[in-house]
Amino acid sequence: MGVVVFPICLSLAMPVLIYNLVLEKEMKLLENMKINGLNIRTYWKVTGVYNLVLYWATCAGFWFCGRYIFDISLFQDTHVMMFVEILALWGLCQVALAFFFSSFMSNSQTGAMTGYGIAIWTVCIGANLTQSVYALPRRMPGKLMFYPTFPFVRAFYLLIDPCTWDTCHGEYHLMPSEFREMEGYLFLNFVVYMVLAAYLQ
Numbered sequence: 001m002g003v004v005v006f007p008i009c010l011s012l013a014m015p016v017l018i019y020n021l022v023l024e025k026e027m028k029l030l031e032n033m034k035i036n037g038l039n040i041r042t043y044w045k046v047t048g049v050y051n052l053v054l055y056w057a058t059c060a061g062f063w064f065c066g067r068y069i070f071d072i073s074l075f076q077d078t079h080v081m082m083f084v085e086i087l088a089l090w091g092l093c094q095v096a097l098a099f100f101f102s103s104f105m106s107n108s109q110t111g112a113m114t115g116y117g118i119a120i121w122t123v124c125i126g127a128n129l130t131q132s133v134y135a136l137p138r139r140m141p142g143k144l145m146f147y148p149t150f151p152f153v154r155a156f157y158l159l160i161d162p163c164t165w166d167t168c169h170g171e172y173h174l175m176p177s178e179f180r181e182m183e184g185y186l187f188l189n190f191v192v193y194m195v196l197a198a199y200l201q
Contacts, residue, residue, distance in 0.1 A: 002074065003157045004127040009062065010090065011123055011149065013055045015115030017098035021047070022111035025102070040201070048095050055091040063087075077168035078159055082175055086155050089186040093148035096190045099197035119149075126153035136161055139178060148189040155182035 024030045033043065063083055066075035075083075101118070105111040126149050134140045136158075144150045158179045162168055169175055 002160050003131060003153065004124060006074075006160075007123045007127065007149075007153050007156050008120055010059065010087065011094070011119040011152075012116070013051070013058065013091075014094045014098050014101075014119050015112050017051050017095065018102050018105070018115040019108050019112035020051075021098060021102035022105045023108035026106060026108050044099070044198075048099075051095050051098070052091050055094060056088070059083075059087045059091070073168060074160055074163045077163065077170050079170060079172045079175075081172050082159060082169060082179070085183055086152070086159075086179075086186075089183055089190065090148070090152050092190040093152070093186055093193070096193035096197060097148065100193045100200070103197055103200035122147065122149040123153055126150045127157070130154050130157045145182075145185040146189065146192070148186055148193070151182040151185040151189070155179055155186075158182070 030043070034040065063075055063080075066072045098115075101115065102111060105114070129144070129150070130140065130153055134154075140150065140154055158176050159169065
């Protein structure tokens with residue numbers, strides 16, 4: 001259950017980012033800022049950093065509640081740096097996806113609803129594939145790793161599974177090698193989707 005619920009909770013920033021980006025286009029705010037001398041690279045940097053900071057603050061609250069309020073073993077017993085790394089990379093991917101998807105949209109309400117649909121359904125598909133088809137010791141095929149939700153869900157599964165059956169990865173050096181691969185795929189996806197978004201803009 002956690003391999004579905006936790007990633008969904010941590011994936012709902014993307015629709016909000018899409019809504020804000022499309023709203024700025026829809027209300028002609030971006031065009032007005034360009035007319036007044038805004039460099040588009042500056043806009044992307046500021047918007048990206050602002051959204052990342054908001055997302056990472058949300059993640060910190062999510063982790064704090066899981067560890068100290070709800071006493072969930074995943075958050076209590078897993079080494080904190082594993083969460084820091086995966087959530088930092090997932091935040092970058094969500095910003096890149098938001099820029100990418102917003103380039104196809106002109107209505108903010110449609111953008112938000114589409115974003116929620118994409119976020120929720122891709123997590124559900126990824127979780128079902130991970131648990132039903134590619135459960136450990138099997139590995140997910142590399143071709144599925146080029147949409148960032150799948151390596152993110154897989155990474156969360158790799159953290160949750162040992163907590164379910166044995167003990168969590170309490171030491172950083174116990175991080176499974178596949179987890180490190182998922183981090184690599186997330187970073188690669190961030191770069192690819194940011195390049196595509198920049199090209200489509």
